[in-house]
Amino acid sequence: MSSRVKASVVFTSMLLTIMLVVGAVIGRSEEKTDGAYRPLSVYTEVLARIKSDYVEEPDVKKVTRGALQGLVEYLDPMSSYLSAEQYSEYKERIGFQDKGRGWSTGMVAHKRGMYTAVLSVLPGSPADKAGIKPGDLIEAIDDKGTRLMPPALLYARLSGEPGSSVRVLIRSSKDYEDPVEHRLERAKIQLPAVRSEMLDGDLGLIDVSVFDDNTAAETAAAVKKLAKAGAKGLILDLRENSIGDTKLGYKLAELFVSGKELGTLEGQRFEKQTFTAGPKSAITDLPLSILIDRPASGAAEVAAAALLDNHRADVIGETTYGLAAHQETIELEDGGALILSVAKFHRPDGKSLHDDGLEPNYPLEPAQLRLYRNPDQREEGYEDPFLKKAREVLNGTAEAPAAKAA
Numbered sequence: 001m002s003s004r005v006k007a008s009v010v011f012t013s014m015l016l017t018i019m020l021v022v023g024a025v026i027g028r029s030e031e032k033t034d035g036a037y038r039p040l041s042v043y044t045e046v047l048a049r050i051k052s053d054y055v056e057e058p059d060v061k062k063v064t065r066g067a068l069q070g071l072v073e074y075l076d077p078m079s080s081y082l083s084a085e086q087y088s089e090y091k092e093r094i095g096f097q098d099k100g101r102g103w104s105t106g107m108v109a110h111k112r113g114m115y116t117a118v119l120s121v122l123p124g125s126p127a128d129k130a131g132i133k134p135g136d137l138i139e140a141i142d143d144k145g146t147r148l149m150p151p152a153l154l155y156a157r158l159s160g161e162p163g164s165s166v167r168v169l170i171r172s173s174k175d176y177e178d179p180v181e182h183r184l185e186r187a188k189i190q191l192p193a194v195r196s197e198m199l200d201g202d203l204g205l206i207d208v209s210v211f212d213d214n215t216a217a218e219t220a221a222a223v224k225k226l227a228k229a230g231a232k233g234l235i236l237d238l239r240e241n242s243i244g245d246t247k248l249g250y251k252l253a254e255l256f257v258s259g260k261e262l263g264t265l266e267g268q269r270f271e272k273q274t275f276t277a278g279p280k281s282a283i284t285d286l287p288l289s290i291l292i293d294r295p296a297s298g299a300a301e302v303a304a305a306a307l308l309d310n311h312r313a314d315v316i317g318e319t320t321y322g323l324a325a326h327q328e329t330i331e332l333e334d335g336g337a338l339i340l341s342v343a344k345f346h347r348p349d350g351k352s353l354h355d356d357g358l359e360p361n362y363p364l365e366p367a368q369l370r371l372y373r374n375p376d377q378r379e380e381g382y383e384d385p386f387l388k389k390a391r392e393v394l395n396g397t398a399e400a401p402a403a404k405a406a
Helices: 003-029 035-055 060-075 083-095 151-158 215-226 247-255 298-311 366-374 385-395
Strands: 080-082 106-114 115-121 137-141 165-172 174-184 193-200 203-207 231-235 263-269 270-278 290-294 314-317 325-331 337-346
Touching: 035 060, 060 080, 060 337, 080 083, 080 151, 083 151, 106 151, 137 151, 151 165, 193 215, 203 215, 203 385, 215 231, 215 247, 231 385, 247 263, 247 298, 263 298, 290 298, 290 385, 298 314, 314 385, 366 385
Parallel strands: 203 231, 231 290, 290 314
Antiparallel strands: 080 337, 106 115, 115 137, 137 165, 165 174, 193 203, 263 270, 263 337, 325 337
16 A cells, blocks of 8 residues: 555544544533444444455554544644554653653654644754754654654654664755754753843843753842842743743742732643742842743743733743643553643633643734744844844833734
């Protein structure tokens, strides 16, 4: 069977399986037994027709596995279905230092649909040294295509012991037509610390690249240092920040607001959790602007949303991907597993970050973002549009954002 035909069969089975499950759920909710089983009979009939009338004998086991994988990934871009063989490999790889996330290569990857993009690249990492950039596409890992690879397994296959190597086929965002293979030697993870500096004499910049257990304390120290140096406003740079436990974003938000709700985590069968800043948690009342971009996710999203919705900060940049969910691993009887999003992080205003991402109240124009991502097209004297807008907002010279329609 050709690859195109296989993909067609998998896609068809995926849609039929989705119809089956959705129909079953609707039928159960309506307590109509015949309604719940009607999609099953349709699926069975179609599968039987494929098996008996298709141009050649299909591999039903592989088609069914592809359908299950497609069904789970249809739910959201973080969930995965793993066969028994895949789950065995996954369990081995999550034992590495980066816990199966692939950070030992220096890349943070994200699969959405058939494509896997590089969200961010750690400075000084193997990926950085190879010239891999955010926005590049990962076409294959060790000669295995990523398009039909479950997300959890894809990230895990980037992981390994420091000193081991992995081959990745990359389509550069500057030249998608000619993919280049890179051999990356995995390295011990060294997450960058919080960095800070004074800008324009009276504005302080705090660059938070990742979230770990030290981020809030390091940020607090940076705030105090900048305030002592005479900062009259702060810029918190969360661009390309996609590493770390999502809940750590609330610890960062607490540094700037006290006694306010910061967000919630809730799901169908997940006990709702509400995150609230301590009564005296804020360490500064300096005006604050936050920079975000599409790759900013998880902890970066909840921190920025908490401060925006509590009117403590303005958010500048572009709408984030929306990757803020709590996942659980559910083992199956056949040895496989579901890695399923069971709860979503919600903003203080009630909106789901996982569904919609975070939209800044000061969005940058598409033309500005294209130029920012294409250094070769910049003219002399070019200024980072994120920082430029943040300066304008903090100095009170920015045009007020247009009010949204109700």
